[in-house]
Amino acid sequence: MTKFIDLTLSGISIGAIYAAVALALVLIWRSTRIVNFAQGAMLMFTTFIASAVINGGGSYALGLVVALASGFVLGAVVERVVVRPVENAPPLNAVILTLGLYTLIVAVAGMIWGNTPRSFPAAFSLRGYRVGGTNLLFTPNDTFIVLVVIGVAALLALLFRRTTLGLRMRAAAFAPEVARLLGVRVGRMLTLGWALAAATGALAGVLVAPSVFLGPNNFDPILISGFVAAVLGGLDSPPGAVVGGLILGLALSYVSGYEGSSLVPLAALVILMIVLMIRPTGLFAATRERRV
C-alpha cells in the first residue's frame, strides 16, 4: 500500500513535468500546426545552459531564469529562421525539419558539453517527507515541481484568455488572414508562440534534470512522454495537455514501479496507440467532423 501511494505521488510529480512538455508541444501545434520534435533537444540545451550558470557560481534561481530566457530566445530564433519557410509546406517537410533540428542540437550539445551524463542540482531537498514513521518517496522538490507547473499553466491560461496579446495570438493562430486584415502582426505572434512554448519546455527541462541526469540524449523519453500526453489531451487543448500529462505520469509511474523502468517507453507507445486507435482526437478535444 505504501508502494502504491509512493508511486501515485511520484506519478503526479513526473506527470507535472510531462504536462509542461505537452503544453510546449500544444502551444506550437495550435499556432503553426507543427509538432515540434526538436522540443526535447531544445529543453536539453537550455538545461545545459542553466547547469553552466549554476556551476559557474550562480544560484539555482538564476539558473532557472537563464534557462527560461534562453528557451524564449531559442524558440523565437528557431521559428523565425528555420521554421517560417516550411510553415505552409506539406506537413511532412515540417516533421523532417524539426527532426533535423533535434539532431543538430543534440550534436552541438555533445560537442560543447560531451556525451557523459552529469548531475543537476534540485531546487529543494530530495529527502522524502516523513509521515508517521515512514519516509515517503515524495520530496519537497516534488512539491516545488507540481506548484511551478500549475503556476505556469495558470499564467498561460491568463495570458490567452484575459489579455489583448493572448487574444491576438489566438486570432493569428486560428484565422491568420482575418487577423492580418485587422492589423495583427501574425508572423510576430507565431514567433512569440514558439518562444513561449520553448520557455515552457525549458522549465520542464530544469525540473526533470535532477532525476534523469543531464546529457544530450537523456531527455528523449521525456519528449516521447510529452508527445503522448499532448495526444492524450487532444494536441489542441492546453487544459487537455495538463490532464493528459498527469494521467500519463500516473500510468507510467505504476508501470515503472511494478514492471521495471525499462518498459516505460514501450508503455508510452502502447498508450499512444490505444488512444490513437480508439479516440484519435484525444480525450478532451471537442469532437469535430473531419472536413474533406
Next chain:
Amino acid sequence: MTAVRVALRSSTLLRSLLIVVVAGLVLLLGSDQLSSYRDLQLATGAYYFCVLAGLTVLAGSSGQISLGHGALMAVGAYTVGKLGNAGWALVPELAAAAVVTLIIGIPVGAAASRLRGPYLAGATLAFAVGLPALADRFPTAFGGENGLTLNPPTPPASLGVNFPLERWQAWIACAGALVVVFVFYNLTRSGVGRALRAVRDDEIAASLAGLRIGRWHTLAFTLSAAAAGLGGGLLAVVTGTVAPGAFPLQLSLMLLAGVVIGGLGSLVGAVWGAALLVFLPNWTNDLASSFSLSANVAHNLPLAVYGVVLIGAMLVWPSGIQGALRAVGRAARPALGGGIGTGAQASAAPETPPPDDARATAPPEASAKTRSES
C-alpha cells in the same frame, strides 16, 4: 538489337534482371580490387542500402515516413543473432530476419496506416526509443546491454584458403541489396506500385476507385519493414555482434537523413544515401584530425552533418540528390523519356503540393488525422 531494346522497354522483369546482373557483375569484379577495409565499407553500404530502399519506397510510394526503422533493423539483427547461434545456415537465417520483421511490421503498419504526418512520426519515434529497451528487460534471451555475439560467416572452401572474410561479407551484403533492388524495382512498377501512388496522391479518389486505403498503407509499411529486417540481419552478419547500443534513436535519424539527401522515393537515391552514411564518419574523422578538433567535437560531427542535411534539404532542395540529378538530366535531354536509368518515378512526398483546401481552412490537420477508410 532493336528486338532487345523493345523487350527491355516493355518488360519490367527483364529490365530489373539486367540491372541486377550488371550491378552484380560490377560489384563482384569491383570487390576483388578493393582492400579489406574498403570491402567492409562496401558491406556496410549494402546493408544500409537495404534499409534506405525500404524507407524510400515507403515515403515515395505511400507518403509515410518512419522513424522506427532503426528498431526494425534491431528485430532483424536479433533474429539472425538468435538463429545463427542456434546453428542455422546463412541464407535461411537472413530470410528469417526479413520474415520475422515483416510479421512485426504488420501490426505496426496497421496502426501506422491510420496515422498521418506528425502522429505517425511520433508513434514510430516512440517505437524507436522503446523497442531496444526490451533487450534490457529480458537479458537472458537477448543478452542485455552486451547483446549477442555471432561467429563470422566462413567463405566456402572453393574460393581458396586466403579469400578475405571481408570480401565474403561484402558479397553476402551486396547479394541482399540486389534482392531488395529486384523486388522493389518490380514492385514500384507493377499494379501494386501504381495503387500505392494513387493512394498517396489522393486518398479519396483512390478509395472511390475501389482501393482499400488502410490495407495499401499497411502493405507498404510491411514490405518496407521486411527490407529493414534484412538490412539489420546483414548488419549482424557483417559486424558479428548485436547489442541494443547499436540501434539508438540516432540510427533512425541517420537513416532519415540518408533517404532525404538521396531523394524520397528514389531507389537510386538510396544508393547516394547509403554512400553518405558510410563515408561521412570517415570524412568527419579526417576533418577532425586535420583541424585537431577535440574528441567531443569529432564524435558528434557526423550527427551535426545529418541534422544540417535534414534542415538544409527541407529549406533548399526537398527532392534530394537524385531529384537534382533528374532535373539536370531532364534539362539536358528533353526528348528522351522512360529509359532504363530514370530511377523510381515516384516523386518525393515533399514535392507533392498539399491539397488546396487543406490549407485554406485553418486547422484541418487535427481532424484530418483519422482518414479511416469508412
